[in-house]
Amino acid sequence: MNFQFDNVSGMLHMAGHGIYVWTAVLVTLALIAWLIINPLLQRRHVIEEIAQDVAREQLRQNASRESV
Amino acid sequence: MNWNWNWFYRMGSPRWFYESTSRWLPWLGALTVLLLASGLVWGLAFAPQDAKQGNSFRIIYLHVPASFLALAGYFLMAAAGAIGLIWKMKLSYMVMKCAAPLGAVLTFLALFTGAVWGKPTWGSYWVWDARVTSMLILLFLYMGVLALQYAFDSKDVANKASAILALVGTVNIPIIYKSVDWWFTLHQPATISFTEAPSMHPDMFQPLLVMILGFYCFYAVALILSVRVEILSRERKTSWVRGLVKQATHKNLGAE
Numbered sequence: 001m002n003f004q005f006d007n008v009s010g011m012l013h014m015a016g017h018g019i020y021v022w023t024a025v026l027v028t029l030a031l032i033a034w035l036i037i038n039p040l041l042q043r044r045h046v047i048e049e050i051a052q053d054v055a056r057e058q059l060r061q062n063a064s065r066e067s068v
Numbered sequence: 069m070n071w072n073w074n075w076f077y078r079m080g081s082p083r084w085f086y087e088s089t090s091r092w093l094p095w096l097g098a099l100t101v102l103l104l105a106s107g108l109v110w111g112l113a114f115a116p117q118d119a120k121q122g123n124s125f126r127i128i129y130l131h132v133p134a135s136f137l138a139l140a141g142y143f144l145m146a147a148a149g150a151i152g153l154i155w156k157m158k159l160s161y162m163v164m165k166c167a168a169p170l171g172a173v174l175t176f177l178a179l180f181t182g183a184v185w186g187k188p189t190w191g192s193y194w195v196w197d198a199r200v201t202s203m204l205i206l207l208f209l210y211m212g213v214l215a216l217q218y219a220f221d222s223k224d225v226a227n228k229a230s231a232i233l234a235l236v237g238t239v240n241i242p243i244i245y246k247s248v249d250w251w252f253t254l255h256q257p258a259t260i261s262f263t264e265a266p267s268m269h270p271d272m273f274q275p276l277l278v279m280i281l282g283f284y285c286f287y288a289v290a291l292i293l294s295v296r297v298e299i300l301s302r303e304r305k306t307s308w309v310r311g312l313v314k315q316a317t318h319k320n321l322g323a324e
Contacts, residue, residue: 014123024181039293050313
């Protein structure tokens with residue numbers, strides 16, 4: 001198993017095919033990252049939503065207790 | 069014989085799914101990063117170049133795994149829909165719903181990497197070839213399942229409609245597999261077959277195998293993450309989710 005290129009710029013250029021190969025790599029990595037990050041952000045959003053629901057319910061409960 | 073179905077019902081419990089995936093996710097995530105990183109470096113820098121296609125062939129290390137998962141993901145989505153229809157399992161419908169956008173992105177990725185591979189190899193980004201066209205239909209099927217989820221007011225009707233479309237769409241899968249044999253196409257025949265030895269040289273084939281495994285793990289992680297969000301959202305009234313949220317918000321307050 002050997003490194004297939006003379007140096008890093010040779011690897012970037014890939015004898016003229018670099019533009020195609022690296023475009024495919026970058027788009028793939030970007031989409032993979034998005035598919036992981038997006039549910040993590042959504043998760044945070046849902047947790048905040050539920051926490052607000054809980055706080056609101058507690059306020060309502062306290063208010064009804066005071067009015068009694 | 070007294071067959072014990074307990075495991076089946078337990079697996080259908082959203083809470084069970086959430087709690088067990090909490091334990092699996094770190095390992096699965098680490099394995100994904102390891103496989104994808106090593107497969108990519110191996111394929112891009114160390115695998116020998118193709119005698120005919122030169123370096124453009126290296127796109128295979130993205131194109132084939134993405135296509136694999138686009139197809140396997142469709143089977144999973146249709147199977148989840150079928151289980152939902154037969155056993156009315158909530159979790160199964162959640163898996164189906166989350167598999168749709170994930171599969172659509174992977175199908176797009178297969179088409180995109182195919183297009184940038186097609187330019188230096190076929191001389192064109194796009195050809196209306198049998199394989200490419202049937203993959204485009206797969207993309208539309210995924211988007212159809214996704215659209216049906218939002219087309220009805222009733223969650224139940226939406227789930228049933230999505231599941232039926234997903235099941236009907238499985239007709240397209242063997243067409244995609246066989247398209248390269250049935251029609252004369254530009255697309256090269258399958259690189260990997262279960263019944264024959266790989267037609268590729270082992271030096272090229274081994275990194276491809278690593279990438280395919282890496283994509284399977286990635287798919288599992290991405291699907292699990294979005295099913296977990298779906299579970300939290302749908303089970304928001306239950307005490308176990310409330311307890312979880314309390315813990316999570318406390319942790320955040322502690323960190324600030």
